[in-house]
Amino acid sequence: MTEADASLSAKPPEPAAAPRPSAEEAALAVEELSHAFGAREVLRQVSFTVYSGGFTVLLGLNGAGKTTLFSLVTRLYDHRTGAIRIFGAEIKQRPSEALARIGVVFQQPTLDLDLTLAQNLRYHAALHGLPRRLAAERIASEVERVGLSDRLGDKVRQLSGGQRRRVEIARALLHRPRLLLLDEPTVGLDIASRQFLLDHVRRLCREDGLAVLWATHLIDEVDPEGEVIVLHQGRILAQGPVGEVVQAAGASSMRAAFDALTRGAVQ
Numbered sequence: 001m002t003e004a005d006a007s008l009s010a011k012p013p014e015p016a017a018a019p020r021p022s023a024e025e026a027a028l029a030v031e032e033l034s035h036a037f038g039a040r041e042v043l044r045q046v047s048f049t050v051y052s053g054g055f056t057v058l059l060g061l062n063g064a065g066k067t068t069l070f071s072l073v074t075r076l077y078d079h080r081t082g083a084i085r086i087f088g089a090e091i092k093q094r095p096s097e098a099l100a101r102i103g104v105v106f107q108q109p110t111l112d113l114d115l116t117l118a119q120n121l122r123y124h125a126a127l128h129g130l131p132r133r134l135a136a137e138r139i140a141s142e143v144e145r146v147g148l149s150d151r152l153g154d155k156v157r158q159l160s161g162g163q164r165r166r167v168e169i170a171r172a173l174l175h176r177p178r179l180l181l182l183d184e185p186t187v188g189l190d191i192a193s194r195q196f197l198l199d200h201v202r203r204l205c206r207e208d209g210l211a212v213l214w215a216t217h218l219i220d221e222v223d224p225e226g227e228v229i230v231l232h233q234g235r236i237l238a239q240g241p242v243g244e245v246v247q248a249a250g251a252s253s254m255r256a257a258f259d260a261l262t263r264g265a266v267q
Helices: 003-009 066-073 095-099 117-127 132-145 161-172 191-208 242-248 254-263
Strands: 028-037 040-050 055-059 081-086 102-105 179-183 211-216 227-232 235-241
Touching: 028 066, 040 066, 040 081, 040 211, 040 227, 040 235, 055 191, 066 081, 066 179, 066 211, 081 095, 102 161, 117 132, 117 161, 132 161, 161 179, 161 191, 179 191, 191 211, 227 242, 227 254, 235 242, 235 254, 242 254
Parallel strands: 055 211, 055 227, 102 179, 179 211
Antiparallel strands: 028 040, 028 081, 227 235
């Protein structure tokens, strides 16, 4: 075989894998974060990153520390140790810049039941300083995306639980955040409403490049193609692509991996 023939028959080199973005490029970077209520430590040296376009599930049982973590990221609580960076802005040092990039759907409903859907959204837009015309355009766009354009004039108390959650997601996106945090957004909803929210938020990741951190105790809400962070008793037990977490746990499914991880955790 000639040198030329050998070069033609040789297998082309595999393309190099794209490098993982650094923590500085992350939508959300949490580093060595700990928090306590008095003597009770609820988060212990928690570190993870969430990247643009990624649907990351924060999976943990009730009491794992998910809501406390969200309260620290949104500055409802002030963290004492560790760092929280949002698109590189440390939340203690540059809080206005950091928080302007976040949209939040809290576990507890926060809509005013006696205002209409439109009034709730206009109020939120005003808090973020959006001009009236721009606010109206964004409200129309986001409400259409969640299929509630015909309910703008209805009071929120007339909406179902699933529809109220849709409104909260629409509201969270009015100021065009690049990071969306959702704390147990499907609790109490029926199967169809849960699936609508999951599909809608995953679509936001794919089509808009939104970074999402979705906290839940429901294992079936973990996207097999996405990322998962297993939080248990304030500590991260595993994190990364779902397939890798399952494989590392020596399990056949995410449910089996979660059971194995939490069963072996130190109390």
